[in-house]
Amino acid sequence: MLTADIPPNQSIYIKNLNEKVKKEELKRSLYCLFSQFGRILDVVALKTHKLRGQAWVTFSEVTAASNAVRQMQNFPFYDKPMRLQYAKEKADCIAKAEGTFEQKDKKRKQEEKVERKREETQRPNTANGPSANNGVPPPPFQPNGQEAMPPNNLLFIQNLPHETTSIMLQLLFEQYPGFKEIRMTEAKPGIAFVEFADDVQSSMAMQALQGFKITPQNPMVISFAKK
DNA sequence: AGCACA
DSSP states (O other), rough: OOOSSSSOOOOEESSOOOTTTTTTHHHHHHHHHHGSSSSSEEEEESSSSTTOOOOOEEESSSHHHHHHHHHTTTTTEEEEEEEEEEEOOOOOOHHHHHHHHOOSSSSOOOOHHHHHHHHHHHOOOOOOOOOOOOOOOOOOTTTSSOOOOOOEEEEEEESSSSSOOOHHHHHHHSSSEEEEEEOOOOOOOOOTEEESSSSSHHHHHHHHTOOOBBSTTTBEEEEOOOO
C-alpha cells in the first residue's frame, strides 16, 4: 500500500529510528520532539526483533498527527532521517477510551521478556519503578545518541535555521529568569549555547522552548550542554 | 525493512 493511501489516524508510525538508542530514552525523546504538535497520549516503542527501529506516537487530535507527519518527515533524529506515516491501526489507548478495545489473539511471544531482561542488565540502576510515565513531562531530549547530560546551567540548541542570529535567540530566551547570554559561532551554523544562572532556570527555559520553531522546518532541539 | 500496545 502506498503510504499516501493510509487513512489519517491520530497515531503516527515512525520508522528508520536509530536502533542503538535505549527504549526509554527513545520514548522520552520522541515525546519531547512531538509535543510541539499537540497533546501526546501515548508513545510506544518495542525492541523486539520485528519492531526495533520503529515507534508509535498517539496524539489527542488527528490534525496534530497530520502536521507531525508532514513537518517532521526526514527529520534527522539521532543521526537518522525519520520516516513518518499514519499508523495502520487504531491505538489501544484510543480503543479503550472509546470502549471498542478487544484483546488481540496474536501469538504473544516471549521475545519481550527476553528484551526486558536484556535492558535490565545493560542498565543497572534506573530505579524509578515501572515507568508509569504517560503524560508526565519527560527529561531532556538528547539528540545525538550521547548519554544524556545531567541538568546544568548551559543549554545546547540544535536544528536552528542558519540565518538565526544571537539577537533572535536572546529575544526568545531572555523571557526566562536567570538568562545570562547566548553563545554562537559562524563556524558552526545551526547550533548555539545559552547560559543561565543555574540548572533550574535553564530547565524551565528548555521546557518552555523545546520544539519552538523559528521557521516551520526548524523545531529547535534543546538539550543540556556537555561541560 | 520491519504496523504494536498485555
